Amino acid sequence: MSETVEPTQGNEPAQGKGARRRAELVEAAATLILERGPAEVTHRRVAEQARCSLSATTYYFRDLAELVGAGAELISDLWAEQAEWVAERAETRAAQGPVPAAEAADLLCEALLPPAAGVRGHYEQLAAAGRSPEVAAAYRAGRRRLDAAITRVLAAAGSSCPPELALAVVDGAAVAALSEGRDPRENTARLLGLVL
Template identity: 50%
Template sequence: MTTVGRPAPAARPSTTGRGGRRRAEIAEAAAAILREEGPAGVSHRTVARRVGCSLSLTTYYFENLDELLGEAGRINIGLWASRAEAVAEAVEGAPPPTGRDEITALILRACLPEGDALLGHYLQLIASAGAAPVTSAYRTGRDRLNGAVARVLRQLEIDCPPELVIAVVDGAAVTALSEGRDVRRTAERLLQHVL
């Protein structure tokens, strides 16, 4: 049905089968670029180049850049929540650790990206403040991340809000990065003071 004076909305591309896989591949590439370069690095053109497909294919699956950025943001917050959920599952299936170092190591595993991608992670988080679709996706997915970190804290018998723990880790990371210090050691030391 069309409204007088307005064209009928275009049919959305298939999200199942081969079309769904291609759309997911494009979204995953956008999410990777977002993690590496921030929202400014994501465009239909850069994503098409990363995937090795035509520019028209990216615009077929994602009508505009906001839609593409929003999906990239949902993928990224999902990755971070999945990491924390994996830590929660591991601690829920084992006897609770008793040593301070082991406890803070588990919390850091739940809150920090693996490897050396820390600078890029925090740069893109800050840069995302100027991209409404990304901030909306991160805000919406935050409950899942908080829930996973809360599970870790509960198993470790730590009575502290997950938002506070994440804020301490993030603050320690930004401080350490800006001062050329080791992020994990700095976060570990601050966590031990707080917890």
């Protein structure tokens, strides 16, 4: 994630340290977006989360919008990487024959949902994301990779379901389950099985 520069004579070059500090600030902003929502991200909170000086946030980023955008890009990248990893597993499994719908549904849940404890927070922050132009733009840009990974899982299952529909089913099923006190992953896998 961060640039790697080889140390010289046991001392770390300033460039490597700066890249690492910037990455720490981006990770702190991403954590705050996920935990509190984009509207709660401030220079002070990012500095506290990253355990660095307040001035570092303005040194590495021209303004708060750029910092929030970088945090959102990291979230989007990590989500896409998770989905791509699951897509690789689905393709490996498909080499033995088409992936059954129930198994594909489980794989899509794994690709698109966070661990059970984080599902509510995931949807709360997604609902707030559109209020921040920087976060919305980062998520919109990352959607291409996510859709491509979902398409790969669907192809491994021999399904013609469009990726947009699969994601809509995941989101709708998870939110419905949360609002009704049911298990989001179980409800999502059940409904995905109907459309795959």
